[in-house]
Amino acid sequence: MSEKxxxxxxxxxxxxxxWDGIRELNNPLxxxxxxxxxxxxxxxxxxxxxxxxWPYLTGDGWTYTKGVIGYEQRxxxxxxxxxxxxxxxxxxxxxxxxxxxEIATDPALMEVALGAGKAAFGDNCAPCHGSGAQGSxxxxxxxxxxxxxxxxxxxIHTTLQHGIRWDADDETRLNTMMAYGRDGIxxxxxxxxxxxxxxxxxxxxxxxxxxxxxxxxFASQCVACHGxxxxxxxxxxxxxxxxxxxxxxxxxxxxxxxxSNGRSGVMPAxxxxxxxxxxxxxxxxxxxxxxxxxx
Numbered sequence: 370m371s372e373k374x375x376x377x378x379x380x381x382x383x384x385x386x387x388w389d390g391i392r393e394l395n396n397p398l399x400x401x402x403x404x405x406x407x408x409x410x411x412x413x414x415x416x417x418x419x420x421x422x423w424p425y426l427t428g429d430g431w432t433y434t435k436g437v438i439g440y441e442q443r444x445x446x447x448x449x450x451x452x453x454x455x456x457x458x459x460x461x462x463x464x465x466x467x468x469x470x471e472i473a474t475d476p477a478l479m480e481v482a483l484g485a486g487k488a489a490f491g492d493n494c495a496p497c498h499g500s501g502a503q504g505s506x507x508x509x510x511x512x513x514x515x516x517x518x519x520x521x522x523x524x525i526h527t528t529l530q531h532g533i534r535w536d537a538d539d540e541t542r543l544n545t546m547m548a549y550g551r552d553g554i555x556x557x558x559x560x561x562x563x564x565x566x567x568x569x570x571x572x573x574x575x576x577x578x579x580x581x582x583x584x585x586x587f588a589s590q591c592v593a594c595h596g597x598x599x600x601x602x603x604x605x606x607x608x609x610x611x612x613x614x615x616x617x618x619x620x621x622x623x624x625x626x627x628x629s630n631g632r633s634g635v636m637p638a639x640x641x642x643x644x645x646x647x648x649x650x651x652x653x654x655x656x657x658x659x660x661x662x663x664x
Contacts, residue, residue: 457481465646469522470664472653479653486654489647493639502658507617507634514660515614518542519603521662526652532638533606541638544606549590550629559586564624570599570611571619 373385376394383392416422420436435441460481464472472478491500497508504510514520518528528542535541549555555563566583568575587599594607601609608616616634617627639648655661 457485461485461646461650464649465644469526469649469652472649473522473656482650482653483657485647486650486652489643489651490654493643494651497636502655507632509616510614511655512659513614514662515609515612516603516660516662517601517606517608517616519662520656520660521664522652522656523664524603525655525661526649528636529648529651529655530638530640533636534633535635535638538638538640542606544594546627546632548629548631551631555586555590555628559583560625560628563587563591563628564621567599567610567624568621571613572611573619 373382373395375382376392379394381394381396384395386393417434418436419438420440421433422436424431424433426432460478464478464482464485467478472482490498490502494502498504498511499508502511509515509517516524518524518533531538531540531542533542534544547554550557550560562579562583563586564583565575565579566587569577569580569583587595588597591599594605595601595610596607599610601607613619615623617623617632639651643651
């Protein structure tokens with residue numbers, strides 16, 4: 370059992386515990402510490418009364434004590450968001466009406482437009498084009514300078530506004546890569562030959578004799594859209610076949626599949642879903658990714 374006694378040196382009573390001959394003195398707490406402790410207790414009760422603190426259950430579910438001043442952090446956040454929205458509203462109104470090239474030369478407006486465009490891209494475009502706009506098979510990479518329908522501000526705006534092959538929009542961008550095999554326009558040998566010619570155009574390994582035959586097929590079936598040199602036509606949405614950038618793949622099998630069954634990817638017309646300020650912000654954001662072209 371512990372036995373309390375006074376320390377011979379200090380005259381202070383011990384706690385009664387001893388370990389290996391060592392005893393602990395039972396000194397009282399410093400007065401300043403005790404007073405601080407009491408003040409903290411009083412402060413906690415005052416805070417309990419003044420501020421929202423304790424949850425409790427009612428017939429309608431859980432709620433909490435509101436406090437004397439009725440403070441609620443949700444209201445603070447709501448007010449701050451409203452202030453931000455009010456500050457942006459003027460800028461967004463200007464973005465919705467000003468020419469795109471003028472917005473691009475205004476640093477203050479561009480800051481707002483790029484921020485709004487990035488947010489809208491994440492909400493609406495990233496599911497197809499990727500969070501980094503890098504694209505994937507069937508969905509174009511928006512970071513490079515290879516544009517099927519053009520990469521100026523006006524071109525991008527039109528594409529966003531009216532979409533591609535979007536039946537509900539009369540002004541949608543529209544082209545048709547025919548299914549030459551499925552529709553019986555070309556036989557398998559002709560499709561194989563023209564695929565070899567496309568490989569030749571893009572400086573890939575190919576069958577030389579088949580490519581010569583394929584050049585004749587290309588001249589009769591493909592030149593009208595892709596051009597004699599295969600460099601494409603943006604007015605028609607016909608891609609350049611001479612570069613190393615492919616929307617659906619550029620190997621032999623992918624080219625044969627494209628020629629045989631055609632391609633008809635769809636992009637929504639965002640003009641009926643997003644307001645003009647958001648579409649223009651998206652336009653400026655996409656244009657800024659690295660491949661945007663001058664007007």
